[in-house]
Amino acid sequence: MLLPHRTVETPVFMPVGTLGTVKAVPQDVLETLGAEIILGNTYHLYLRPGHEAIRRMGGLHRFISWPRAMLTDSGGFQVFSLSQLRKVTDEGVSFRSHLDGSSHFFTAEHSIDVQIALGADICMAFDECTEYPADRKRAEESLRLTMAWAERSLAHFKAHCSEVPWFSESGIGEFGGRRQSLFGIVQGGMYRDLRRESAERLVEMEFDGYAIGGLSVGEPRELRMEMIAEVLPLLPADKPRYVMGVGYPDEIEQYARMGVDMMDCVLPTRAARHGLLFTSEGRLNIKGKKYAEDQGPPDPACHCMVCRRYSRAYLRHLMHSGEALAGTLNSIHNLAYYLGIMERVRAELASY
């Protein structure tokens, strides 16, 4: 996947850097771990420090000092999950900030403007993330909005994408005239025909890539699998296919083998902060008493900088003592584990 800031090998797992930081992990460590592309959340960065400030500072890459690829979501998911007093119309969504209660109005055009100001390599069309469960009528209405917003997102993106802070009109310069990409998002709740309709209409619109959204919202894993299996064959194989917000290690491995190119999830870092480690031997709750004097590495099969240096006993001690280093070290290991899965799948796929 050739992006302005980085050529990214797929399938790829993208660590989530909500506010311009993958929580508790310094950027140089992310580089050492082999993270090629990370996420920023449009809703969070719009509220704090604000997209205009980031634009003035040259865009998100420069602001957070991350030279590799980035993707921003549309803000849709967070508007629906975090904000208060939402009111949705065809025009857009009015809501109050979860930080200070201030009033805001997001439209497809505004989401794109914010994402162009942030200047990630990949932007996402503004969508409504259909909740689970949703009845047929609700899913249809939600999809109607998402499809209309997709068209408006695309039109606005085409008209303004050259305004990205780092774009060079001349085609000369660091990024050789390459521009941001815009991905459409397939919705449709848990209805296979709605999902199909959504995918087909988006493909007609010709986005740079396609995402499957509205998953990991509480549905059983089999249903999620069913939706992905339904949609994936409809999306062009020569463009990136991205399943949003998943999942557990075995899940991301499964989807990658099915042909999914990109995935992101807060799970490795969020679980880490609660002491849950993903290892080749399964999940390990490092707070457990049985690790109190366990001098073995968190994962004997892992070669990450944490497993090479620290013991389970030490990580447990850090968690129990409420030390900040616990979040950092646990997150580094979990990210290494996730990125390692993708590396292994890439190597296997390449050997076919």
Add this chain to the structure above:
Amino acid sequence: MLLPHRTVETPVFMPVGTLGTVKAVPQDVLETLGAEIILGNTYHLYLRPGHEAIRRMGGLHRFISWPRAMLTDSGGFQVFSLSQLRKVTDEGVSFRSHLDGSSHFFTAEHSIDVQIALGADICMAFDECTEYPADRKRAEESLRLTMAWAERSLAHFKAHCSEVPWFSESGIGEFGGRRQSLFGIVQGGMYRDLRRESAERLVEMEFDGYAIGGLSVGEPRELRMEMIAEVLPLLPADKPRYVMGVGYPDEIEQYARMGVDMMDCVLPTRAARHGLLFTSEGRLNIKGKKYAEDQGPPDPACHCMVCRRYSRAYLRHLMHSGEALAGTLNSIHNLAYYLGIMERVRAELASY
């Protein structure tokens, strides 16, 4: 200063790793910053995870994966500043844990036993940290205790120092038969004659090094300076001289030039967590609004990994967003600044 785990160049600043972690900073970063020796707090590690557990795991170095030098304090300062329901007798101090209210009894012998189990390169004699202000009678009585405990600490240390987890009786092995050191601690409140008496009596006892304690307890800086100037000439110049718990950058520079070999302080890391940076241009509160779009490095004259990569605007954003990375990056810079001062003073002293 030739220690079992490291030959340490002096004057040296020792970052404080209370619970076996210099808060928010990974061990490999401390190595890169050039930290040669770090502190562990006996009181904290005794309570959690417990010195017997650490002994069984081979000592503190191995438990926290820190191959360079370490020093443990005696626990005295924390018993007096953190614990509850203290009762002091000639025998020792009974107190309740600040964590769970459990009852404990510390004597000079027990402090030494705990420190031998932890196995740092340098141990400290058990002392009473005289509070400020303290009247003459109180300071005399406190000093009497500290001197009696110093003798008992030394006798117990001599009898048991070969029990350190990593000691090799044969003189063969990683540490070539080198043993832990024990330092005595000068007390005496803010009374010059008591300080002199304390220093002279400790020197007679023949410790491996000498510390000046009971400073930075609320006294004005001039008084602190006066006490150090009074005591320093009485301590043998061929043994390490350590001023405990100081101080601001200009202060540690001043003491180092006076001949102080070792200092430790929580200030660089504690201030960092509150957004206070020490720079060549003075103190900088990174939360300030004026840094919101300041793309310059935290300290233009600093070459640390934080100043080379991140802007003031980004550090401010991390602080305002409550992100863990703020504490990590701010701490790294402040430690680099403190360690850099000592490096500069060492180079100047060497060039005389």
